[in-house]
Amino acid sequence: MREAEEIAQGSPVGACRLGRGFLELRIEEAVPDLDRPLVLMCGGGTRSLFAAEDLERMGYHRLYSVVGGFARWKAEGLPFDVPPRIDPNQRERYSRHLAIPEVGEAGQIRLLNSKVLLIGAGGLGSPAAFYLAAAGVGTLGLVDHDVVDRSNLQRQILHTDARVGSSKVASARHTLEALNPSVEVRTIEARLASENVEEILGGYDVVVDGSDNFPTRYLVNDACVKLGLPCAHGAVYRFEGQATVFWPGYPKQRGPCYRCIYPEPPPAELAPSCAEAGVLGVLPGVIGLIQAVETIKLLLDLGEPLIGRLLCYDALRGRFTELELARNPQCAYCGEHAIFPGYIDYEQFCSRAG
Template sequence: MRSAGPAQARARQQAGALLIDLRADHERAQGCAEGALGIAREALEHEPARYLPDVDAEVWLICQRGMRSQAAALALAAQGYRNVGTVEGGTDAWQAAGLPMTKPDIDEDFAQRYSRQMRLPDVGLEGQQKLEAARVLLVGAGGLGSPAALYLAAAGVGTLRIADDDVVDLSNLQRQVLHAQARIGMPKVASAALTLSALNPRTRIEAVPERVTSANVERLLDGVDAVIDGADNFPLRYLLSDACVKQGKPLVYGAVHRFEGQASVFDAGRHRGVAPCYRCLFPQPPSPEDAPNCAEAGVLGVLPGVIGMLQATEAIKLLLDIGQPLRGRLLRFDALSMRFRETRLLPDPQCPVCAPNLAFPGYVDYEAFCAGGGQ
């Protein structure tokens, strides 16, 4: 294995050799050797042919201080690469030698705030920038919306549009962690904006103190990449589902009842005939007697935290297009037994809203629809 000081490596780079910075995105965000190609060590070692198709090409590896580049050079040599060298002292030595450095077009706050997340190969700098450009509609700033909003803002989602027409009440504070006792009587969206802006001032909060109805739902959906259902009633859930099918938006569903909760992703608007919508799961709404709300039935305070964080996780996966979303799957959680169960969901080929090649039937009177058991 060859090694060279920064000045010699720079000369070889200028002569045509490839210089690869093996550090993670968040490290390179602090500055890297000019002209270096950023490829995380793990990715290079896992798929070297993807980045280095010519095993005889001259390549120089640089990390922070030189240790990782030595290990990576040995790994590449074991895979047949014959012309790999390392930069002694790494980026620290390169910078100390006064050699030219470059920085990505991000600021110090961005680099440090999201450094742990950008370490993830599935996120990186590109994914974090994608999150910062994303817009999410959060319907409800209550039990489910609170944890979802907190973690989406902390993760770096650029814009959160929060719609809720309610005000903070003392009975909310047991589970709605966006709010505080000093804000009792304040509109929930205003309270949410205070908390989230204090957590991450980079996230833009669009506070909408309105009840979501058929008249404004499409305006609220305009321009967003994903929707989180933090509703606490069936008419609003059916409305959201229908609107998301029509507008082609993924809907991250969550619900809680006493000690149990459930979550899923309804994405029928973008995947007709493949992914189900909310109506495929619940063709007919339950009677009010069979499905009391939290005020009537009660709820364990931490339960919305669990489900809301699952919703935030699914939203982030959708925004980054990584992993396997809960599309076509219903995840149930029982807090008393501490068990998760998963049920497969299939699209209903006769669904009145999301069946393939079916024109949108229009919005209905959802209050009457649910009060009449779907009739």
């Protein structure tokens, strides 16, 4: 029954922190059952008594007011916790998020406590990581074993000309920390493989797949399915890009995994190298940021994730098209009653396919 500033000082563990100001408006949502017993607490025991009278008029009838309120609760050494709050610096930095009711302080705190792993600090990973750091995602993991090449700079905006030749993850960390020093950037300078994939992916909330080759795509898919992680997927080719979210474990709507859509990769001769094909430098910006938007939506449980839908962008036509992606109930990895078949030799799988 206390005001927001008082609640910020702490309240009993597990308490509903409704506050007095909007109590009548919020109580029915928090406690729809009028027969449920309610223990009301304020600072000293007076306001909760008045609040009980109001709630009685609303139909609640098992009401208890705590004599002495939170002051006495604390004095008697009973358990309480202090709800997480954002500091004045963060309040200023994220003020445009705080102004959105769907994000607000609770959403921002959730972002600050979130962990996102980016596979690749390249064309897709650069814009995604850049904006996720700006948005205040607390921990960003970056996996890449490559070094910055001058030909990367046409699109990989985390890197700079001065850092050509240095490690991509170190270069990325430099840029991300300069933008938002409070973000924890974990650099994983390694090549993803069956042996290390679970150790690297474990503990993250969302995986952003910005890899550029089929072995890694299948490996990341299989590990995400096994670990139950959502994967924000993006791919680009010249003037065309695609984005979707693979998450068969999504509780609200079971979507497909990568293998449901493409059981096998194309043979190498039909999967032209993009170093030859090229890519419009801006295009991975568009697609990487769709992956970042989807990541934020997943972290905050907002809107409708791009699950079961492939969003295709044709830059030359200036056209977005949406295609349905259906689950394969017989999928060996995510199908009904599927038992994880284990990791495979992905290089071999992708070189002999077709």
